[in-house]
Amino acid sequence: MGRFIKGIMGGFSGKVGNIVGGNWRGISYMRSLSERRNYTPTEKQLMQRARFAYAVSFLQPIHPVVRVGYRNQASQQSPLNAALAHVLKKVVEGEYPDYRINYASLEMAKGLLPGPQHPAVQLQDQTLTFTWRDGAAILKDYGDNQVLLLAIGDGIYPSYSIGEAVRNDGQATLAIPDAQTGTVLHTYLAFLAVNGNSVSNSYYVGEVSL
Known part of the structure; x- marks a missing residue:
């Protein structure tokens, strides 16, 4: 997860592609969505x-x-x-x-x-x-x-x-x-x-x- 003070258009909240943005205690952050694992255990x-x-x-x-x-x-x-x-x-x-x-x-x-x-x-x-x-x-x-x-x-x-x-x-x-x-x-x-x-x-x- 990454944090930033101000992006190109300021902080954002929500999902854009596989990136999620939000704000926690006044700190803007970005993180990527975790990949779904689709497999059958052995x-x-x-x-x-x-x-x-x-x-x-x-x-x-x-x-x-x-x-x-x-x-x-x-x-x-x-x-x-x-x-x-x-x-x-x-x-x-x-x-x-x-x-x-x-x-x-x-x-x-x-x-x-x-x-x-x-x-x-x-x-x-x-x-x-x-x-x-x-x-x-x-x-x-x-x-x-x-x-x-x-x-x-x-x-x-x-x-x-x-x-x-x-x-x-x-x-x-x-x-x-x-x-x-x-x-x-x-x-x-x-x-x-x-x-x-x-x-x-x-x-x-x-x-x-x-």
Whole structure:
């Protein structure tokens, strides 16, 4: 798009041939019309688009989690795009149109903070209880780290928690929505610095059957 102060006959508004003129906040501009593309995508392009759409739909419900968990991985892109690149590369499996999620390969956070030691999870009365046992040295320097929790699975809306507990607590709980008996949840745990500038790698705690 080009801008001009005064043309041969002053500024103009509208379309002349493939040129469009107008005025925005007192600035006259000209731009050319974009060319219409009239083509049929190849089968490979359709497959790539479907895989991309599948990955995006998977990430949308956990956007608040990856926005925090990938904030340090996004020097040239948004946290969501960084997470999307990870999901497309390591998490989405299968062939078109039967894609599936490899939950054990999912990382909801990537960073340099110490991760949890001896993490575990138990389910009781629709509540997941996460536990960990960090050493005294880690707790001394990182005890105020906030806790990130995630539970996700096929056919159930994900449940997550950000900052409702701290590393010093040694445990944190996460309520889950109602789901059919036998539904498998995949659980994850990570830590976030109080200032929000750094996170730990997430840890895949394991599966829980409802």
